[in-house]
Amino acid sequence: MLICPQCKFENPNSNKFCQSCGTSLTHKVCPECSTDDVPVNALRCHNCGTECGTVFWAIISKETNGETLGVGGDEGDEGDKGVISSFPLSPSSQIALGSYLDSQERYQLLDPLPAQTETATITDVGVRVLDCQPYQISPIEAILASQQSDLLTSSVEASGIPDFAKVYIALESQGHRGIPPIHDTWQQGDMQVVIIENRSHWQPLLELWQEERTSSLKILHWCYEMTQLWALLEPVNCRQSLLDLANLRLDEDQTLALQRLYVEPSNFQPVTESPEDAQAQTSAIPEEPLTIQALGRVWQALFRQSQRTQFGSVVQMLGDLEVGKIQTIAQLRSCLEEISIELEALGTATSPPIKENNTAVPTTIVQSDEPEDMISKTDDMPTVVLAMQLSSLEDAGRTDVGRQRHHNEDYFGIETKIQKLEFPKSRVVQGHGLYILCDGMGGHAGGEIASELAVNTLRQYFQEHWITNQLPTEDSIREAVYLANEAIYKLNQQDARSGVGRMGTTLVMLLIEDTQAAVAHVGDSRLYRLTRKQGLEQVTVDHEVGQREINRGVEASIAYARPDAYQLTQALGPRDENSINPDVGFFDINEDTLLLLASDGLSDNDLLETHWQTHLEPLLSSGANLERGVTELIDLANQHNGHDNITGILIRAKVRPNLES
Numbered sequence: 127m128l129i130c131p132q133c134k135f136e137n138p139n140s141n142k143f144c145q146s147c148g149t150s151l152t153h154k155v156c157p158e159c160s161t162d163d164v165p166v167n168a169l170r171c172h173n174c175g176t177e178c179g180t181v182f183w184a185i186i187s188k189e190t191n192g193e194t195l196g197v198g199g200d201e202g203d204e205g206d207k208g209v210i211s212s213f214p215l216s217p218s219s220q221i222a223l224g225s226y227l228d229s230q231e232r233y234q235l236l237d238p239l240p241a242q243t244e245t246a247t248i249t250d251v252g253v254r255v256l257d258c259q260p261y262q263i264s265p266i267e268a269i270l271a272s273q274q275s276d277l278l279t280s281s282v283e284a285s286g287i288p289d290f291a292k293v294y295i296a297l298e299s300q301g302h303r304g305i306p307p308i309h310d311t312w313q314q315g316d317m318q319v320v321i322i323e324n325r326s327h328w329q330p331l332l333e334l335w336q337e338e339r340t341s342s343l344k345i346l347h348w349c350y351e352m353t354q355l356w357a358l359l360e361p362v363n364c365r366q367s368l369l370d371l372a373n374l375r376l377d378e379d380q381t382l383a384l385q386r387l388y389v390e391p392s393n394f395q396p397v398t399e400s401p402e403d404a405q406a407q408t409s410a411i412p413e414e415p416l417t418i419q420a421l422g423r424v425w426q427a428l429f430r431q432s433q434r435t436q437f438g439s440v441v442q443m444l445g446d447l448e449v450g451k452i453q454t455i456a457q458l459r460s461c462l463e464e465i466s467i468e469l470e471a472l473g474t475a476t477s478p479p480i481k482e483n484n485t486a487v488p489t490t491i492v493q494s495d496e497p498e499d500m501i502s503k504t505d506d507m508p509t510v511v512l513a514m515q516l517s518s519l520e521d522a523g524r525t526d527v528g529r530q531r532h533h534n535e536d537y538f539g540i541e542t543k544i545q546k547l548e549f550p551k552s553r554v555v556q557g558h559g560l561y562i563l564c565d566g567m568g569g570h571a572g573g574e575i576a577s578e579l580a581v582n583t584l585r586q587y588f589q590e591h592w593i594t595n596q597l598p599t600e601d602s603i604r605e606a607v608y609l610a611n612e613a614i615y616k617l618n619q620q621d622a623r624s625g626v627g628r629m630g631t632t633l634v635m636l637l638i639e640d641t642q643a644a645v646a647h648v649g650d651s652r653l654y655r656l657t658r659k660q661g662l663e664q665v666t667v668d669h670e671v672g673q674r675e676i677n678r679g680v681e682a683s684i685a686y687a688r689p690d691a692y693q694l695t696q697a698l699g700p701r702d703e704n705s706i707n708p709d710v711g712f713f714d715i716n717e718d719t720l721l722l723l724a725s726d727g728l729s730d731n732d733l734l735e736t737h738w739q740t741h742l743e744p745l746l747s748s749g750a751n752l753e754r755g756v757t758e759l760i761d762l763a764n765q766h767n768g769h770d771n772i773t774g775i776l777i778r779a780k781v782r783p784n785l786e787s
Contacts, residue, residue, distance in 0.1 A: 183321070
C-alpha cells in the first residue's frame with residue numbers, strides 16, 4: 127500500500143499516481159531547485175545535487191539466548207559505535223556498500239559496515255540507509271497507527287517483533303522528542319534490524335557545551351533534561367543511552383535528544399569518551415548496579431572534554447553525587463534548582479533581559495505543577511519552568527480567488543519588526559508582529575473594498591497607538607476594531623447601500639510582542655494554533671447562527687441542521703458599532719508554535735483538522751519553507767474546497783529558555 131505524500135490517500139502498490147489527488151508516487155520535487163522529476167528512491171537531485179532522499183538510521187544487532195546485545199556488553203566496547211560482544215555477526219551480515227539490508231530491496235546501505243578485527247568482534251552496528259520505497263507503509267507503522275494504546279502491547283507481542291524494537295515501541299507512546307521514533311523492524315534468524323529516525327547529523331551536545339557563549343543556566347537546563355530522560359529510560363533499562371557522549375545530541379531548538387537507545391548490561395559501564403578509554407576501563411570496573419552517580423560522571427566528562435571550568439556549587443553537587451550524598455533523582459533536581467536560583471541571585475547576566483509589560487522576566491528555575499510547563503513530566507516530580515524568550519519570528523501569507531469565484535474579496539496585511547541584540551555570550555531577539563485577515567462580502571466592488579479598508583484602517587491605528595514594547599490593551603484593540611467598522615459603515619451610508627448590497631467583512635487579527643500574543647475576531651475567519659504538545663487547536667469561535675445556538679445549549683446536530691446555521695451573526699461594516707462585539711483574547715507563546723489565520727475558504731469542511739499532520743505540523747521545523755507551506759495549503763483547499771476565496775497567513779514563533787547569564 128502506497129500512502130500519498132500530499133493527501134495521505136491509500137493507493138495500491140501498482141499505482142504511479144495518487145488516485146485521489148493525482149500526486150506522483152514515483153517522483154518528487156527537489157526542495158532546493160524545484161525539479162519535479164526526482165525519483166523517490168534517489169538519494170540526491172540529479173539537477174542540483176541536493177540530498178533529498180529519505181534517510182534512516184539502521185541498527186543491526188545479534189540476539190543471543192533470547193537477549194538483545196546493545197551497547198555495554200562484557201568486552202570489546204567500541205565507544206560511540208555501540209559495538210560490544212564476543213558473539214560475531216554471521217557472514218551473511220557482511221553487506222557491501224550500496225546493497226540492501228532486506229529481501230524486499232527497500233533499505234539501501236549508505237555507509238560501510240565496520241570490518242571485524244582480531245581484537246574486536248562486532249555485533250551491534252549503526253549505519254545510514256536510504257529508504258527506496260518511502261511511500262510504502264511499514265508493518266510497524268501500520269501497527270502503531272491502527273492499534274489503541276490498550277491493545278498495542280498484545281499486538282506487538284503477537285507480531286514477532288524483535289525484542290530490541292519493543293523498547294522503542296514502549297517509549298513511542300510517551301511522545302518524548304528525545305527518543306528517536308521507530309520506522310521499521312524485522313528479524314532474520316538471530317539477526318535483528320531496527321530502523322529509526324536518522325539523527326547522526328544532529329549537533330552533538332559536546333559542541334555547544336564547549337562554546338564560550340553557552341550560558342551556565344543553559345548547561346543546568348541540559349542537566350535537568352538528562353534527569354528527565356533518566357526517569358523515562360529507567361523502566362525499560364535504557365539509562366545507558368545517556369552515558370555515551372557521542373549519543374547525546376541537540377535538535378534544532380537545542381533540546382537534548384538521543385541518537386539511539388542502548389540496552390543496559392548486567393554490569394555498570396563507565397562513561398564512554400573514546401573507544402580506547404572504554405576498552406581500558408571496562409575490565410577495571412567491578413559489577414555494581416547503575417545509579418545516578420553515572421549522570422555525575424557524564425557531566426564531569428562534558429566539563430573535562432569541553433575544557434570548561436566547573437562553576438560555583440556545581441563542583442559541590444558533583445562531589446556529593448560521587449560520594450553518594452545525592453541518591454535520588456528528586457534530590458538531584460532539587461540541587462539543580464538551588465544552583466540556578468543562586469546564579470540568578472548573583473546577577474551575572476551579560477545582557478539586559480527581554481521585558482514584557484515593562485517588567486523584566488526572571489530566568490529562575492522554579493517549581494510548578496501547571497500543564498503548560500515547558501518540560502513535560504515523566505514522573506511525579508515538580509517540573510522546571512523557565513521564562514521563555516523569542517528565538518525567531520517568521521511569516522508568510524497568500525490569497526487565491528479559488529476555483530469558482532471570478533474576483534477575490536479576501537484581503538490581508540502583515541507588518542513585522544524584528545530587532546536583534548547580539549553580544550559575545552548572548553543573543554536577544556525582540557519581535558513585533560501585526561497580522562490581519564479579512565473576508566469581504568457585498569459583491570464585486572463591495573466586499574473587496576470593505577476587506578481592504580478594514581485592513582488599512584487597523585494598520586494605521588496600530589502604527590499610531592502601538593509604539594511600546596508591550597501589547598495594546600483589550601480596550602485599545604476593541605477601539606481599533608470599532609474604527610474599522612465605522613469606516614466601512616460610513617461608506618455604506620454615503621453610498622446609500624441597502625440589504626445584501628451593504629458591504630462588510632469578517633476579521634481575524636493577531637498581535638505578537640515577543641512571547642505574548644493577542645487575538646481579535648469578528649465573523650467566521652479563524653485563528654489556529656499548533657504546538658507539538660497540544661496538536662492543532664482552533665483558538666477563535668465562529669460568530670454564526672449555528673454556534674450561537676450551541677452557546678444557548680442546543681445540540682450541535684440540531685443547531686447546524688438549520689438552513690441559516692452558517693449565516694454570520696456579526697461582521698464589520700453593515701451596521702454601527704452597537705451591533706458588533708469583537709472577541710479579544712490573550713495568550714503566551716511558551717513553546718515553538720505555528721499560528722494560522724484562515725478565511726473560511728481554507729477552513730471549511732474540516733480541511734485543516736483533517737490534514738494538519740501533513741500540511742501544518744512539518745512547518746514547525748525551522749528548516750521548513752513557510753512560503754511553500756502556505757502555497758501548498760492554498761492548493762489543498764482548491765482541491766477539496768475551491769468554492770470560495772482562499773486566504774492564509776502562517777506565523778512560526780520559535781522560543782527558547784531565557785538563560786542568558
